[in-house]
Amino acid sequence: MKKILIPDPPVPALEVRDVTKNYGEVQALAGITLSIPRGELFGLLGPNGAGKSTLINIVTGLVRRSSGEVKVFGFDVERDYRASRSLVGAVPQELVYDHFFTVRQTLKIQSGYYGLTRNDVWMEELLERLKLKEHEHQTIRELSGGMKRRLLVAKAMVHRPAILILDEPTAGVDVALRRSLWDLVRQVHAEGTTVVLTTHYLDEAEELCERVGIIDHGVFVALDRKERLMQQIHNRRVTLDFGAKVEGLPEELARLGGTLSEDGLRATLLVDRSDGSLQRLVEALGRGNLPLMDFQVAGAGLEDVFLELTADSAKPDERRPAAEALR
Numbered sequence: 198m199k200k201i202l203i204p205d206p207p208v209p210a211l212e213v214r215d216v217t218k219n220y221g222e223v224q225a226l227a228g229i230t231l232s233i234p235r236g237e238l239f240g241l242l243g244p245n246g247a248g249k250s251t252l253i254n255i256v257t258g259l260v261r262r263s264s265g266e267v268k269v270f271g272f273d274v275e276r277d278y279r280a281s282r283s284l285v286g287a288v289p290q291e292l293v294y295d296h297f298f299t300v301r302q303t304l305k306i307q308s309g310y311y312g313l314t315r316n317d318v319w320m321e322e323l324l325e326r327l328k329l330k331e332h333e334h335q336t337i338r339e340l341s342g343g344m345k346r347r348l349l350v351a352k353a354m355v356h357r358p359a360i361l362i363l364d365e366p367t368a369g370v371d372v373a374l375r376r377s378l379w380d381l382v383r384q385v386h387a388e389g390t391t392v393v394l395t396t397h398y399l400d401e402a403e404e405l406c407e408r409v410g411i412i413d414h415g416v417f418v419a420l421d422r423k424e425r426l427m428q429q430i431h432n433r434r435v436t437l438d439f440g441a442k443v444e445g446l447p448e449e450l451a452r453l454g455g456t457l458s459e460d461g462l463r464a465t466l467l468v469d470r471s472d473g474s475l476q477r478l479v480e481a482l483g484r485g486n487l488p489l490m491d492f493q494v495a496g497a498g499l500e501d502v503f504l505e506l507t508a509d510s511a512k513p514d515e516r517r518p519a520a521e522a523l524r
């Protein structure tokens with residue numbers, strides 16, 4: 198295989214511009230624009246049917262876009278598909294295997310697709326890294342579900358892709374395997390690989406990803422650095438109702454960002470629950486000698502934010518599993 202030279206920066210690892218996809222009447226993507234710089238660990242989130250896999254499958258060349266542009270390190274995924282495919286490694290959501298081959302044969306065949314005839318050293322390392330070495334001579338049908346997952350990841354990495362795309366790699370896997378896949382993702386990312394991770398588990402995105410995009414109905418409803426999204430998520434809107442008119446808020450409450458309504462009967466403030474402000478608020482209220490009558494905290498848990506952003510997506514019963522997974 199001809200070695201593909203990756204163009205110098207500033208060409209991003211992945212550039213998606215105004216991409217749409219229709220499957221007959223169904224519009225799976227309604228205009229997606231996204232640029233992922235090289236070396237980023239990006240999280241793609243969204244409820245069932247949002248269009249995540251469609252987007253990923255367009256990038257990997259499994260699905261053709263209806264319109265727009267998709268480039269991997271500057272190579273168009275359709276016009277320059279040889280170059281772009283050699284740079285992408287993908288772990289699909291659907292588990293598809295050739296059951297009669299062994300683990301090692303599977304990796305060898307996959308290497309062959311990329312014209313890599315002398316790939317043994319790297320294959321050996323992959324078997325070790327993915328804890329598949331002791332199973333290398335087993336056929337796929339003899340593997341457990343978790344081992345199959347690991348094999349899919351190894352398969353996606355045989356050609357040392359510059360960008361690794363994982364479509365729900367931890368769906369239905371046990372805690373230990375989940376952790377070991379996280380370690381692997383961290384490791385390849387630390388080695389300079391760009392990673393795109395799709396997941397229904399917000400804690401996974403929180404743990405691993407630098408930037409997060411939430412997709413719904415084929416468009417992004419949020420696209421930001423994780424910390425900024427978390428900031429939004431950690432905020433609580435607190436409302437204090439007073440039984441009598443308050444002339445001014447105690448300084449402590451004002452410092453926490455509290456504002457008093459014109460009639461002096463209500464104060465509101467946004468409190469970051471992650472930095473101890475909530476505790477300070479409670480203490481300030483204890484000292485404040487205010488005619489407090491009612492106290493409300495408007496919830497903004499991870500689930501709330503996700504549901505708020507994807508409010509009228511799938512029917513509630515369809516959306517529920519995704520929301521539950523976000524706990």
Ligand SMILES: Nc1ncnc2c1ncn2[C@@H]1O[C@H](COP(=O)(O)OP(=O)(O)OP(=O)(O)O)[C@@H](O)[C@H]1O
Nearest residue numbers: 220223225243244245246247248249250251252290
């Ligand atoms: N091959 C296909 N033919 C027709 N419709 C499709 C096809 N693939 C996906 N769709 C539809 O496109 C929309 C987006 O599907 P997609 O698989 O991209 O969602 P997703 O975000 O990956 O969902 P999930 O979280 O369930 O994996 C859905 O309405 C789905 O039914």
Ligand SMILES: [Mg+2]
Nearest residue numbers: 249250251290
């Ligand atoms: Mg999917």
